[in-house]
Amino acid sequence: MDQLISSISKKEDIRTRFAPSPTGFLQLGNLRTALFAYLFAKNNNGIFVLRIEDTDKERSTTEYEKAILETLKWVGLLWDEGPEVEGAYGPYRQSEKLDVYEKYLKQLLNENKAFYCFCSENELETYRQYQLSQGQSTAYSGKCRNISLSEAEKRIKEGEKAIIRFKNMVIEPVIFDDMIRGKTEFDPQLIGDFSIARGLRSPLFNFCNVIDDFDMKITHVVRGEDHVSNTPSQIMLQKALGFSSLKYAHLPMILAPDHSKLSKRHGAVPVLEYRDKGYLPEALINFLVLLGWHPEDDREIFTIKNLVKEFSLDRVQKSGAVFDQQRLDWLNGFYIRNLAIENLTKKCLPFLIEGNLIKIVEESIPLQLIPAVTEESWQEQKYEIIETKEIVDFSYLAKIISLYQQRLKKLSEIVDLTDFFFKELSSLSVELLRWKQMSNEEIKESLKKLKEILEKIKPEDWQKQNLENILMPEAEKMGDRGKLLWPLRVSLSGKEFSASPFDLADVLGKEKTIKRIKEALKIL
């Protein structure tokens, strides 16, 4: 009985797939497609399959494939079946399935459901232009569809070039019920005899797709709206091959701010670049899911776990969504602010290292291997400040980073924000030191006063709260606190914007603090 139940539920298991072609890096639009396919599968306790569509030998590379896998792993969209993990319905790379495709191609050819077409590309293009000029839709003329298989094979043997087309005999409209867009109908006449292979060993997208979805027992195809018009062709092929039909869900596109296609300038950037700039995968996922999907209430912050629970395709939008960089940045900042400081520090360290501010002391670990350093070991390392050769530990760096946690929108910003802790100030100017209308003389007075007061503080009392207790009353006395606090903060940071002077002095320590005040005095 139990077995029966499990076999029934197994039969009904939902299986989705993400099928990128390794002809470039994974971009935001693709990633959102993967996300929705993943969420739909997981929401239904189903299987998420990754398939690499590398039939285009010219453009596909293993580097791109690796990058795609890396991207999916980074954001946490782990596949149940596919490259590296494998599974029962592989291979999961189209380039490894050429024999399978050939078998089906031959079947179609023998059953007279496909034919060889000898038309040249030039000829085809000319005819297309003619159709366009006549206000007709562009479908194949049908010129070669009645060449017999034996004659075609003879001509090929003699060296003629031919591709394989599907012999489209369908008359009735092709109808499917899209899970997002509802009933969708196409006239097969307008599609005509579409191409399915360049040759027996060189199948094309529409064809492979149908074979693979069948082989991999895919139940639901979740993909971008740009595939809507491929759907009727694929359905006709399924029928011709005797395959069962599947469910489709076509996702709306992601648009650039000017409503055009996502371009290099806007969003069509490899997802890994977002990682390298310091976006958190949680933020990116949260951002992407809201581009076209919305829960029943007003919540906007979601972990992937929550999404798996709540996602549903019937709350997916039908129209395209504009990519909003500011919203992404806000979300990323939100997630950064909510990170535990140890965690944030670990994530920032690679940027500080990359920015040549610090390095890991242990000489045994080559720099190239740093990304491989385990999360835990970050805390045990010692770090050398490159310019001063000082050795500091994790908690010291954590303290610096904590001062800027609420100011970060991307992790990469930590370098410019905190560089003055690791380097001498390079560009301190009198103008920068000036608070409102203070005269040079007044600035000088303020700094001298600070120097005197601070020098008296014992090193063991050098703590933020103490410094504040001592300096605030002094600042108060001057009527305008800024007269004291602004020059202090600027002389320590060299920056117009920064954390509070007490924080800076605390982290810098007595010696460096006084040294920097003296240096500021020198330029006055």
Added chain:
RNA sequence: GCCCCUAUCGUCUAGUGGCUAGGACGCUAGGUUCUCAACCUAGCAACACCGGUUCGACUCCGGUUGGGGGCGCCA
């Protein structure tokens, strides 16, 4: 040109015949504050248009306009 889809603040969206049309990002103002950020408060801001249907339309129907996708020996 042909086919398909779509339409609520600038942006992401809630809304399914009767709502002061809600939230979030952004923006503006104020508070906090030495600065910036964060935070708090307030504000500005939308149903593309034209016809129907209906006692009543953002919601239903038709059209117009705008936007998107597709029309490969790419995927």
